[in-house]
Every structure is written in C-alpha cells, then in structure tokens.
Amino acid sequence: MAKAQAAKEKLLNAALSLIREKGFSAMTVDDLCARAGVTKGAFFHYFKSKDELGVAAADHWSAVTGALFARAPYHDHDDPLDRVLAYIEFRRQLLRGEIPEFTCVVGTMVQETYGQHPEIREACGASIFGHAGTLVDDIAKAMTDRGVAAGWTAESLAAHTQAVLQGAFVLAKAKNDVGVAIESVDHLRRYVELLFSAPQKKKKTKEKKR
Amino acid sequence: MAKAQAAKEKLLNAALSLIREKGFSAMTVDDLCARAGVTKGAFFHYFKSKDELGVAAADHWSAVTGALFARAPYHDHDDPLDRVLAYIEFRRQLLRGEIPEFTCVVGTMVQETYGQHPEIREACGASIFGHAGTLVDDIAKAMTDRGVAAGWTAESLAAHTQAVLQGAFVLAKAKNDVGVAIESVDHLRRYVELLFSAPQKKKKTKEKKR
DNA sequence: ACAGACGTACCAACCAGTTGGTACGTACGC
C-alpha cells in the first residue's frame, strides 16, 4: 500500500496546476495524465469521469489551502481585528511570482462550470465560503470589541474579502500584472481599517501598522 | 444591403450570451452557429478562427457596455463624488435576474484565455480597464474637491471598483445567488463613502504640513 | 491465489476548420 493512491495524488496535484493554467474545460484528460505522469487507465481507475475529477480537485484544493491557512502566522495576534488585518496582509504577500502560481483554482473553475456542472459549482462554493467562514469569528469579535454599529454582518464582510481577492485575480489576469491585484488588496485593508476606526468619532485608532 | 452583416451581428450577440453561460472554451462553433441561426460557413466567412471571434466578442462587449454606461443616468449629478456613488448604485441595480444575465463576458473569458490566447486576454484587459478609465476623472476631481490626502491613486480606486464587481460575480456563481454580490457592492459603496468622509485633515486649504 | 493498481489499445462522438458551391447585388461596356 505504500505506493497505493500515488497516482491519484499526482492526478489531483496536476489538476490544480492545469486548471490554473488553462481552466477546467480546456484541460483535457490526456493533458492531465501527461502532467501527472500516469496513463489514462489510472485516471479512470480513480475517477469515473472528468466531472468527478473536477469535484475532487475542488475538495483537494480546499484541503491544501485549508492546511496552509490553518498553520499561517496571522492567527498569533491577540486582538481579533489584528488577526483579520494580518490575514489580509498574508494574502497580500502570497501575490508573488507568475499569475498561475497564486490564483485561485476554485474561483477559476466555478466561472466556467457553474451553469453546466452543478456538482463542481457546489464544491467550489463550499471551498470559497468555507474559507470565508474561517474569518467570521474574528470579525464578529472585533465588531463587539469595538462596538461597531454596523449596517453589515460579519459574514458579509468575510465574503467581501473573498470577492476582492477573486476580483483581484481576474484583474491581474486581464492586465497580466500582479500589481493591480496588490493595490486592490491594499484598498481592502484600508476599508477594514476604516470600518473599525470610523464610527468611534475621531478617536485615535489603534496603532497603525506598516 | 439591409441584410448585410446580419449574420455577423447575430454571431457576436450569440457569443456574448454563450460565453456567459458556458465560458469560451466550452462554447463550440456549432453551438454558436445554432444559437445565431446561421451556418458554419457564415461563421468562417466572418471570422478566421474561433480565437478571432473571441477578440471580436470582447470588442463587441466593450461597445455594447460602453454605450450602456455612456447613456446611464449617473452622469447627471453635479458633484463628482455623487457621480461615483451613483455609478456604484447603478451597478448594484444591474444585479437582477439570472446570473448569466448580469455577469461580465470579458471577466469570464479572461480567466480561461489569459494564458493561452494572448490576443483575447489583451482585448478583455482593454475592455475592463477601458471601462475603469471612465471613472478616473470623477474620482480624481472628488479627491481634489475634498482634499483627500490619499495613499492611493484615482486609477487604483477605479480598478478596485472593477475588482469588487468581478469578484462579486465569481461569488454569485459559486453560491448560485445574487445576494452575496449585492452585499459586496454595498461594501464597496461604504468604502468609497468612508474614504471621502473620514480623515479630512487637509481641507480645501493648501497642503500645510502641520 | 487474488484483489487492487495501474498500463495498452482502442473507439465513437465531437471538434475546428475546409471545400466548393449558390444566391444575389453591383459595375460597366455596349
């Protein structure tokens, strides 16, 4: 069993990179097998169809990114607002290198599959909103801590952070330039700072970082 | 020649709806011809390749949306900041009906084509940033009017509005629900309001470093 | 021996793109 599942793992990882490079529709099963270094027989041994692989790839992505963010250092701050801001800073620093290295697999995939492969759409949605959910508690705590009288919910702000990131990826692709994505994340950080500093009159906000 | 170009126009319009429904890669030329009610011969009479149609579709989208926004009522306000806020409100009100009816053709297309069809990517980029450009003057005027001492540029805020919108589309698709997109646009409006109301240390006076 | 993990060979459907045409309008010489 040592080597068991080796092909499956290779296929899933190959899927993540290929979907980021060319999207789900344009990625062929042959592409995938070539990239993974396995044959088609192996592919159809583990996945009943290309669609089923799509779902599995979204779930795999959730697992991979879930682990990355779970062990990321932004959780270390004492103040919940600091944790939220540090999360945004962490996302900002992930914007490095070539575009396919930092864009979101499920964000790319859901755009092409939401109307045609409901199961893939659902898996992508679960990935995005599951990740957003990890921010809700900190946002909610920050809201009560600071007595923010909001016309918005913690859930909606958490979702908004993901919207900005997904949109930043789209713009980075459109311009073929990471810079525009970084600037959007900067606007997001500024928004969160303003949200939590504004309603308290002109009180000197907490220490500003960076 | 009343009928002349009729097929081309039908093909371009069919392309816009099909790309929004299934994406560029998954849309076949046969799909396109069936939807447009013309034959393949007509398609290849007007377009040398599917890729060339992709570029033409992006340009067509620019023209269609350009006209829509040019005649939209948000330009009527006297105050530049009001125009920007009314633009955001206008975008918010466009979020109606089924998802493929309000999402962005070029935002969808660029995600799947940016790495494989540089010309399509470029046309999509021109569409998005061309549209963002229509906001820059008003934002810049609002900045000087209100003496906003910004760590950001009018261009970057204009781009950020598009990032939020594109991201809102992605989330709407992922959740299969328009509501989450609307909430993100609300956050965007709140951000712009905060930006122009919160830290007015430097008023209309000349910049005096205190 | 046998069950799961692959590999090899293959197929039917489908795809972008081609070929060779028809229908029709226009320009022009006479």
Next chain:
DNA sequence: GCGTACGTACCAACTGGTTGGTACGTCTGT
C-alpha cells in the same frame, strides 16, 4: 436596357485530428 464579369454573403457536406470514455491485460503486494 442588357449581358457579363466580378465581389460579397452565406450554405451544406466533409475531413482529419482530438476527446472523453471503455475493455481488457499485466504487474505487485499480501
């Protein structure tokens, strides 16, 4: 006013390569 030469708009049938998927054989660990 009329024939002809030519250009544009479009159509239907076809092609060669590709695609997702299948059938079945072989290897490996236990």
